[in-house]
Amino acid sequence: MLDVNRLRMLVELSRRGTLSAVADALSYSKASVSQQLSALEREVGVPLLRRVGRGVQFTPQGNVLVAEAIGILDQLEHAEVAVAESLTEVTGTVHIAVFQSAAHSLLPRTLDSLRSEHPALRVEVTECDPETGLVGVSSRDYDLILAEQYPGRTRPIHADLDRVVLAHDAIVLARRPGDAPVSDAVDALRATRDEPWVLEPAGTASRAWAEQLCRTAGFEPDVRFEVADLTAHVRLIHAGLAVGLLPELVWAGDTPSVDLAPLPEAPRREIFSSARRVSAAAPSIRAVRAALADAAAHILPD
Amino acid sequence: MLDVNRLRMLVELSRRGTLSAVADALSYSKASVSQQLSALEREVGVPLLRRVGRGVQFTPQGNVLVAEAIGILDQLEHAEVAVAESLTEVTGTVHIAVFQSAAHSLLPRTLDSLRSEHPALRVEVTECDPETGLVGVSSRDYDLILAEQYPGRTRPIHADLDRVVLAHDAIVLARRPGDAPVSDAVDALRATRDEPWVLEPAGTASRAWAEQLCRTAGFEPDVRFEVADLTAHVRLIHAGLAVGLLPELVWAGDTPSVDLAPLPEAPRREIFSSARRVSAAAPSIRAVRAALADAAAHILPD
DNA sequence: GGTTTCCGTTCGGTTGTACTGAACAATGTC
DNA sequence: GACATTGTTCAGTACAACCGAACGGAAACC
Numbered sequence: 001m002l003d004v005n006r007l008r009m010l011v012e013l014s015r016r017g018t019l020s021a022v023a024d025a026l027s028y029s030k031a032s033v034s035q036q037l038s039a040l041e042r043e044v045g046v047p048l049l050r051r052v053g054r055g056v057q058f059t060p061q062g063n064v065l066v067a068e069a070i071g072i073l074d075q076l077e078h079a080e081v082a083v084a085e086s087l088t089e090v091t092g093t094v095h096i097a098v099f100q101s102a103a104h105s106l107l108p109r110t111l112d113s114l115r116s117e118h119p120a121l122r123v124e125v126t127e128c129d130p131e132t133g134l135v136g137v138s139s140r141d142y143d144l145i146l147a148e149q150y151p152g153r154t155r156p157i158h159a160d161l162d163r164v165v166l167a168h169d170a171i172v173l174a175r176r177p178g179d180a181p182v183s184d185a186v187d188a189l190r191a192t193r194d195e196p197w198v199l200e201p202a203g204t205a206s207r208a209w210a211e212q213l214c215r216t217a218g219f220e221p222d223v224r225f226e227v228a229d230l231t232a233h234v235r236l237i238h239a240g241l242a243v244g245l246l247p248e249l250v251w252a253g254d255t256p257s258v259d260l261a262p263l264p265e266a267p268r269r270e271i272f273s274s275a276r277r278v279s280a281a282a283p284s285i286r287a288v289r290a291a292l293a294d295a296a297a298h299i300l301p302d
Numbered sequence: 303m304l305d306v307n308r309l310r311m312l313v314e315l316s317r318r319g320t321l322s323a324v325a326d327a328l329s330y331s332k333a334s335v336s337q338q339l340s341a342l343e344r345e346v347g348v349p350l351l352r353r354v355g356r357g358v359q360f361t362p363q364g365n366v367l368v369a370e371a372i373g374i375l376d377q378l379e380h381a382e383v384a385v386a387e388s389l390t391e392v393t394g395t396v397h398i399a400v401f402q403s404a405a406h407s408l409l410p411r412t413l414d415s416l417r418s419e420h421p422a423l424r425v426e427v428t429e430c431d432p433e434t435g436l437v438g439v440s441s442r443d444y445d446l447i448l449a450e451q452y453p454g455r456t457r458p459i460h461a462d463l464d465r466v467v468l469a470h471d472a473i474v475l476a477r478r479p480g481d482a483p484v485s486d487a488v489d490a491l492r493a494t495r496d497e498p499w500v501l502e503p504a505g506t507a508s509r510a511w512a513e514q515l516c517r518t519a520g521f522e523p524d525v526r527f528e529v530a531d532l533t534a535h536v537r538l539i540h541a542g543l544a545v546g547l548l549p550e551l552v553w554a555g556d557t558p559s560v561d562l563a564p565l566p567e568a569p570r571r572e573i574f575s576s577a578r579r580v581s582a583a584a585p586s587i588r589a590v591r592a593a594l595a596d597a598a599a600h601i602l603p604d
Numbered sequence: 605g606g607t608t609t610c611c612g613t614t615c616g617g618t619t620g621t622a623c624t625g626a627a628c629a630a631t632g633t634c
Numbered sequence: 635g636a637c638a639t640t641g642t643t644c645a646g647t648a649c650a651a652c653c654g655a656a657c658g659g660a661a662a663c664c
Contacts (some may be wrong), residue, residue, distance in 0.1 A: 001442070002307045002378055005622090019641060032623050034641060039622095044385055045394060054631040054640040064388045068381035075377055076304055079370035083346055092347065140303070147390045307651095334652050336613060341651095356660045357609040474615060 002218065004076065006040040009033055009068035010048065012139060014066045015153035018055055025139060036252045055108075059274045063256035070160075074278045077140070081282040093122035097142035100228060105145070105252030106166075106271070109295040110288070118287050130205070134158055134274065135196060141250050144288060149270045159275040167296040169247040169266040173261045174233070176240035189217045190273060198225035198233050198242040217264070234258060252299055271296065304364070306378065309371035311335055312350065314441060316368045327441060340382040372462075379442070382585040386598045389592045392589045395424035397433035400445035402530060408448070408468075409552030411597040412590070420589050433505070434575065436460055445581060446590060452511035463576040469598040470570040471549040475563045476535070478542035485561070490563040491519045492535050500527035500535050500544040508571075512547050519566070536560060554601050558572060573598065 012022045019037070023030045041048050058066065084092060098107065107125065107160070114123060128136065133145045139156055148169070149155060158257035173188055175195075182188035193214075199221065200206045214221040225242055227233060231249055236242045237258045247269055273292060275285050314324045321339070325332045343350050349362035360368065386394055400409065414564055416425060424597065428436065435447045450471070452456060475490055477497075484490035495516075502508045502521065516523040529535060529545055532552055538544045539560045548562070549571055576592060577587050 001306070001310070004303070004378075004380060008303070008380075018639090020639075027622050028622095031643080034643090035623080038642090041635070044382065046385060046389060051630090051641075056641075061388050064384050065381060068377070068384050070611080072374065072377050072381060073303075075370070075374050076306075079304060079309075079367060080346065082366050082370050083348060083363050086363050087348060146382075233349060270525050320610090322610080330651095332612070332651050333614080333654080338651080340613090353612075356609095358612075561653095 001041055002052060003036075003040065004072065006036045006043070007065070009036055010040060010062070010066055011069045013037070013056070014058065015135060025141075030148070032209045035089065035135075046162070073140075074160075074276075077276065084282050084284065087283070089120055090118040090283045092282075092284045093121040093124060094144060095124045095126070095142045096288065096289050097145040098125055098127050099105060099130045099133060099134055099145070099147045100127050104230065105218070105249055105299060106292065109252075109298065110291045113294060114291045116286065118293070121284055121287060123288065130155065134161070135276060137161060137276060144273055144275045144285060144290070146271070146273050148205070148291050149272065150205050151214075151267050151269070153205045154210055156258055158274070158277075160276055162276050162277050163272050164278050165271055166271040166292055167249075167300050169249045169271055169300065171245055171247050171267045171269055173243065173263055174237045174246040174256075175243045175259045175261065176237065177257065177259045181259075185262045185264045185266075186217060189214070189264060190219065192221075193217075193219035193244045195222070196224035196242045197221040198227060198236045198244040199223050201226045201228055202298075204228075206245075213263070231242050245277060249300065303472055304345055305338075305342065306374065308338045308345070309367070309374060311338055312342060312364070312368055312425065313371045315339070315358075315376060316365075317437060317440065318359065324492045327443075337438065345422060351579055363485045371383075376455050376578075379578070379580050383581055383597050386584050386586065389585070392420040392585045393422040394584075394586045396427060396446060396586045396590050397428070397444045398437055398590065399447040400429050401426055401427050401432045401435060401447070401449045402532075406532065407466075407551055407601060408594065408597050411554075411600065412593045415596060416590065417595045419432075419593070422578045423586055432457065437465070439463060439576060439578060442578070446577045446587060448573070448575050448594070449509070451574065452507050453569050453571070454514075455511055457507075458578070462578055462580075464576055464579050465576050468573040468575055468594055469551070469602050470601065471551045471573055472547050473546065473547055473565060473569045473571055475565055476539045476548040476558075477545045477561045477563065479561045481557065483561075487564045487566045487568075488519060491565060492521070493518070494523075494545045495519075495521040498521040498544045499522070500525035500529060500546040503530055506530075508547075515547070515565070515569070551602065590600045 009022055009026065012025055013019065017020050018231065019033045020030055023033045028035075036047065044061070044065065046061045047059050048065060049056040050059055100125060111123060124267070126142070130145075130147050133142065133147065134155065136142045136158055137145050147155075173192070175192070182191060199210050211221060225236055230246065233244045233246060234257060235243050245263070249271070259295055273289060281284055311324055311328065314327055315321065318327055322332050323336045328335075339351065344365070346367065348363045348368060349361050351358045352361055353472060365426070381414045413425060416423060428444070432447075432449050435449065436457065438444045439447050440462055449457075452576065475494070477494070484493055497553050501512050513523065527538055532548065535546045535548060536552065536559065539546050547565070551573070581587055
């Protein structure tokens with residue numbers, strides 16, 4: 001009978017590509033991964049990996065076993081889900097990955113209602129960037145990811161994950177309070193061409209989308225501040241030091257502290273959650289998603 | 303992630319009923335089984351077993367997990383099968399359980415052809431009684447069982463096993479060589495009512511069937527010899543010490559050393575093999591079955 | 605009712621093996 | 635050619651699975 005831990009390493013290898021990455025991902029030493037995969041080859045009786053260059057490559061049998069192993073790990077998780085489903089109380093622990101700017105105001109309210117409705121449910125939250133978050137969900141580091149998607153910037157598709165849209169969050173132009181209102185959205189955006197901008201750091205989807213927005217309006221934004229934290233954006237804009245783009249969710253129903261103007265074509269980012277398909281039926285996941293939807297509906301009456 | 307070894311213990315418990323039986327079947331100590339199942343309950347987070355009387359009983363969640371675990375173990379085996387299928391050479395090892403009287407002349411020829419055709423295939427054979435053999439196949443102690451079935455004596459059905467009929471083996475009445483031939487089969491049988499009989503030990507299907515046969519012919523056999531080994535039967539009969547019932551397969555194509563007479567209704571036992579359905583597609587199993595079929599066809603041109 | 609038998613659990617003690625860190629060879633990159 | 639990265643090997647370690655023995659409980663036996 002094949003060892004499941006070793007199969008998990010094999011699957012992780014198919015995702016990450018190198019033994020070192022597997023070691024990091026599963027927090028083992030390289031040595032351990034190497035030894036365990038060798039042991040797996042001995043168990044199976046056929047070579048699964050070929051050393052090529054300074055990396056490794058799967059043999060045909062290796063690929064076959066990866067496919068099988070994925071199914072096994074899924075079913076292993078399904079077992080836990082099935083047991084949880086047969087229970088009345090929602091229990092266990094859900095590990096949520098949050099892309100920083102996605103959640104913010106959504107999460108406190110969600111966690112609050114979960115705590116009162118399902119006291120036996122333990123929720124863990126860790127912030128991370130969306131790419132590692134998504135593969136992290138695939139690798140069972142997290143059970144649910146709360147992420148965002150900007151218009152025209154689709155994320156790589158993970159076949160083993162589902163995707164539930166939580167809310168559409170309007171993005172607006174944020175300027176110093178008291179600025180003269182501009183009737184036309186395009187004019188309002190163009191009027192900022194010489195203003196200093198605050199945007200999220202390069203490499204984020206938000207940043208790429210923002211730059212594209214400005215370029216279609218005919219200018220390159222003068223990015224003077226690269227900050228990840230959106231509350232910092234608000235402060236900079238409020239102080240009149242920069243203009244920026246903010247999602248409505250930042251206010252969480254409060255009255256905004258800066259001046260907001262609509263953008264051309266009224267763009268909206270999508271807030272969605274993803275879970276492994278096998279775990280999507282778990283009461284714990286469903287409970288968290290229900291609470292998220294409640295919170296979103298309350299803050300953003302779509 | 304649930305521990306598969308513990309799940310295997312749980313599945314075995316569902317088959318055997320008591321922790322002690324599980325410990326025997328998997329050759330662990332009772333202590334270990336108890337500890338591991340407790341650990342499994344801790345992993346799952348809900349009680350799986352209820353102590354009832356001096357045994358244990360599954361909780362609803364326990365039953366759910368058993369069903370899941372069976373699927374997991376199957377898929378775990380399917381992984382090995384899939385890898386083996388992707389290979390050209392037939393390799394690995396097949397553990398065959400043989401019900402003593404079933405095989406005899408069949409097995410040597412089979413093993414011989416396997417050795418020459420698939421040198422990389424390792425075959426292990428252990429003799430055992432049919433009940434332990436069948437549950438042994440279910441529990442993966444054996445991969446294939448070679449068994450027999452006497453007319454009207456069906457075996458308990460194992461849903462997870464398949465069943466392939468190898469041959470129909472005629473049963474005949476065996477007497478001292480040189481006895482006067484009797485034209486009618488019923489008369490021939492009745493003529494033995496005062497003879498000493500050799501039959502297989504009580505509790506075997508063969509024995510039960512033989513007794514029923516005599517009773518329908520109107521007499522109770524005078525069983526003087528209870529012997530498991532069929533070659534001993536032949537010797538006793540040859541020496542004129544007893545009459546008996548012998549399957550044709552005993553001769554393996556040689557000329558019989560005792561006198562044979564047909565029985566009423568020309569009864570035939572069925573020789574069949576059973577394997578786990580998940581493993582039936584494995585090249586190794588298919589190779590063994592092909593060799594068995596060859597041997598059967600050669601010895602018994604049906 | 606007492607004895608026996610079979611069950612499952614608990615408790616120390618032992619052992620196997622999965623893991624680590626360091627040193628290594630091989631490959632690719634600057 | 636120096637350096638970074640990858641995977642392997644090796645000796646040592648630590649954890650957890652396992653065992654034997656002792657125990658408490660429940661049924662079956664006389």
